[in-house]
Amino acid sequence: MAQPSTTAEKKEWPPLVAAGFYGVGVAIIAIAAARLLNIPQLATYGLAVALAVLLIGGGAGYLVDRRARPVRNLHAALLPKFGPEFQRDAIKVGKYRSGRPTRVVIEYPSVFNEREEKARKEVRDIIAARLGGAGDATWDTVRRRLVVTLDNVAATPLIHDSDSPTTDVLDDTPSRAATRDRATGVLQNVLGATAKVDVEFHDDGDGDSEHLPVGVTVRYPATRHDVSPRFRQAVLTQVDSKVDNETGAWRDIWDLKNNVVKFQPRPAFPRNAPYPLDRPLQKNALPYAVNENEVQEWVLGSRHPHKLVVGPTGSGKTVLIRNLAISAAMQGIPVVLCDPKRIEYRELATFPGILLVTRIQDISYAILQASDLMHERYNLIEAGLVEEGTFNKILVIVDEFIIFKDLVNKEWKAGFAEDETGKPKPRKGEDPSIDALSNMGYLARSADVHLVIGMQRPDAAILTGPLRDQLRKRTALDQHSVETAKMMWGDGRMGTTLPSIQGRGLSETGSGPEEIQVLRCLPPGTKGHNTHDAVMWEEVTRRASDPALWQDVELPPFFEELEERRLNAIEAIKARYGGQQLPGVSMDKPALDAAPEPDDVVEEPAAPAPGVADEPQSTLEQVSPYELQAGDQIMVEDDTGIPEIVEVTDIHFGAEDGEETITVDYDSTENSTKGVLHLDPDTDVDRCG
Numbered sequence: 001m002a003q004p005s006t007t008a009e010k011k012e013w014p015p016l017v018a019a020g021f022y023g024v025g026v027a028i029i030a031i032a033a034a035r036l037l038n039i040p041q042l043a044t045y046g047l048a049v050a051l052a053v054l055l056i057g058g059g060a061g062y063l064v065d066r067r068a069r070p071v072r073n074l075h076a077a078l079l080p081k082f083g084p085e086f087q088r089d090a091i092k093v094g095k096y097r098s099g100r101p102t103r104v105v106i107e108y109p110s111v112f113n114e115r116e117e118k119a120r121k122e123v124r125d126i127i128a129a130r131l132g133g134a135g136d137a138t139w140d141t142v143r144r145r146l147v148v149t150l151d152n153v154a155a156t157p158l159i160h161d162s163d164s165p166t167t168d169v170l171d172d173t174p175s176r177a178a179t180r181d182r183a184t185g186v187l188q189n190v191l192g193a194t195a196k197v198d199v200e201f202h203d204d205g206d207g208d209s210e211h212l213p214v215g216v217t218v219r220y221p222a223t224r225h226d227v228s229p230r231f232r233q234a235v236l237t238q239v240d241s242k243v244d245n246e247t248g249a250w251r252d253i254w255d256l257k258n259n260v261v262k263f264q265p266r267p268a269f270p271r272n273a274p275y276p277l278d279r280p281l282q283k284n285a286l287p288y289a290v291n292e293n294e295v296q297e298w299v300l301g302s303r304h305p306h307k308l309v310v311g312p313t314g315s316g317k318t319v320l321i322r323n324l325a326i327s328a329a330m331q332g333i334p335v336v337l338c339d340p341k342r343i344e345y346r347e348l349a350t351f352p353g354i355l356l357v358t359r360i361q362d363i364s365y366a367i368l369q370a371s372d373l374m375h376e377r378y379n380l381i382e383a384g385l386v387e388e389g390t391f392n393k394i395l396v397i398v399d400e401f402i403i404f405k406d407l408v409n410k411e412w413k414a415g416f417a418e419d420e421t422g423k424p425k426p427r428k429g430e431d432p433s434i435d436a437l438s439n440m441g442y443l444a445r446s447a448d449v450h451l452v453i454g455m456q457r458p459d460a461a462i463l464t465g466p467l468r469d470q471l472r473k474r475t476a477l478d479q480h481s482v483e484t485a486k487m488m489w490g491d492g493r494m495g496t497t498l499p500s501i502q503g504r505g506l507s508e509t510g511s512g513p514e515e516i517q518v519l520r521c522l523p524p525g526t527k528g529h530n531t532h533d534a535v536m537w538e539e540v541t542r543r544a545s546d547p548a549l550w551q552d553v554e555l556p557p558f559f560e561e562l563e564e565r566r567l568n569a570i571e572a573i574k575a576r577y578g579g580q581q582l583p584g585v586s587m588d589k590p591a592l593d594a595a596p597e598p599d600d601v602v603e604e605p606a607a608p609a610p611g612v613a614d615e616p617q618s619t620l621e622q623v624s625p626y627e628l629q630a631g632d633q634i635m636v637e638d639d640t641g642i643p644e645i646v647e648v649t650d651i652h653f654g655a656e657d658g659e660e661t662i663t664v665d666y667d668s669t670e671n672s673t674k675g676v677l678h679l680d681p682d683t684d685v686d687r688c689g
């Protein structure tokens with residue numbers, strides 16, 4: 001229904017009637033003049049002129065009217081779309097062929113939203129129906145002008161936005177037309193209303209998939225945003241989420257010079273990407289994943305000095321960090337691998353070049369030692385004895401950083417410092433290793449010390465603190481929460497549509513965050529380990545064991561010291577359990593037995609080691625120091641951080657400077673020594689049940 005016009009329309013007479021009025025007028029004037037002037041011939045001439053006016057004026061008027069009629073009809077039909085502001089003179093016909101318009105320029109009012117594909121299509125359809133023929137519509141959004149060029153011999157009245165492939169559009173089935181509209185709408189929304197979207201389908205596509213596109217090409221108006229990886233990722237996310245294809249995902253290929261982006265169905269991403277043993281390792285490059293096209297490596301250097309790995313339990317974080325550790329070891333780069341969860345990297349305990357540190361105090365010590373080494377290297381550079389960047393590289397990995405920080409700070413606060421008089425006093429602040437680690441973030445790169453920080457979820461202290469810029473080489477595994485996406489990539493949409501596949505995530509690849517699959521290299525004893533993994537692990541171990549690799553590498557002295565502590569701690573534990581090894585824990589080199597394929601692997605509950613299950617197990621319970629009694633067995637750590645069980649012989653309660661004090665005398669059964677322990681009244685103690 002046409003809306004009523006606010007401007008009064010002029011009454012227009014049909015051309016013949018109007019010419020008749022003029023003719024009669026001329027005849028009346030001629031007759032009147034003949035009578036008045038008494039010249040009878042005037043009436044004869046006048047009637048002849050009136051007849052001529054009637055015939056010529058009527059004919060010409062009819063022709064003019066015939067030309068103007070389509071425009072008039074078009075105006076009436078477009079009025080509901082463009083609103084009352086839209087005047088008839090806003091439609092100008094540039095060219096006619098055989099009396100029908102072939103080029104029309106329409107100036108549309110500002111109320112019309114040409115960004116909506118649906119609205120544009122309605123306008124195009126009206127023009128096609130009123131003017132007939134097929135053609136192009138070009139929208140000039142700045143001047144609010146629509147230029148339509150028509151080939152009015154075409155049988156099917158259809159107008160498409162310019163640059164769309166006319167023949168394809170004409171061949172579209174309704175479902176393909178719907179896909180084309182959808183893709184066009186989605187892409188014009190993000191790349192501008194004048195973006196030209198060309199959607200391709202299989203020539204012979206039929207059945208359920210006939211409407212699924214096999215390619216989309218977009219020519220978009222020049223924009224400064226397209227150089228931003230984040231913008232490009234956002235465009236891809238839109239297409240991925242809103243336009244279907246056969247593989248379920250798209251890849252984007254940008255031609256920034258020509259403002260063109262092509263989308264192609266992305267081949268299914270591999271669930272398993274074996275560690276590329278055939279590929280020669282580039283110097284200081286640690287392979288860890290594949291993106292869609294190639295192996296991703298972290299090149300230890302000043303561009304990306306340190307790496308952050310985020311992944312919830314079971315996402316494949318351990319596998320990724322293990323890849324980094326073994327890649328480094330295979331190049332003769334010593335690795336300090338700190339694992340506060342203690343059992344994630346057991347198989348690396350015997351791996352050449354890798355120092356596995358699992359006890360909280362040892363991890364703190366290892367970090368402080370690495371920090372000292374870094375400062376020592378600075379001394380050497382400053383003294384002109386060694387050139388910057390020429391030391392042996394060292395990789396320091398702290399997995400489960402948040403857990404470590406929490407535990408080490410608890411222990412720090414539970415300990416005592418001495419005041420000026422030598423009396424114990426509570427410690428304040430954080431364990432020194434936390435500060436040392438933060439300083440290493442800034443300084444370590446020049447000393448060829450590189451850090452890997454692993455954690456289950458992004459930690460604001462790391463990602464907003466001073467380490468942030470040093471940790472640009474990031475990987476986040478698993479489908480992201482909005483929070484993770486924001487903290488890791490500054491965009492709450494990134495990674496939120498990732499499939500939940502072990503080892504799948506987003507990684508900073510140099511051209512922005514990209515989807516990756518972590519390389520598979522599973523040692524014996526890990527879930528899913530099969531015969532291929534066994535062969536691979538044997539080869540990886542063989543390569544890292546090459547003596548030529550290590551002959552010029554000087555391992556820092558704390559490597560030996562901490563390794564000895566670890567072995568001593570294990571021996572102490574074995575001794576406590578009568579020399580029996582705990583179920584599932586093996587310090588021996590793993591046997592490379594044939595194992596089932598990954599899909600068939602069913603986790604068997606670990607069988608208890610012979611003898612162990614039958615023996616009464618000691619359990620630890622946390623009790624307040626006030627509950628302790630003489631004769632209780634409690635767990636303490638010696639000066640080097642090795643845990644041992646001791647027997648309480650006496651307890652003294654007192655007060656100093658208004659603060660309660662608790663002192664415990666004990667006997668160490670393992671070392672046959674006596675000792676004294678100062679306990680914090682608010683901190684629980686591990687008592688053996």
Ligand SMILES: Nc1ncnc2c1ncn2[C@@H]1O[C@H](COP(=O)(O)OP(=O)(O)OP(=O)(O)O)[C@@H](O)[C@H]1O
Binds near residue numbers: 271504529
């Ligand atoms: N990239 C991968 N390729 C093949 N399998 C993988 C991959 N990543 C993980 N897996 C499988 O998932 C299991 C668990 O992975 P991983 O131990 O790395 O998890 P996680 O994130 O460290 O979790 P948690 O902290 O609980 O140990 C592996 O033992 C392996 O079977």
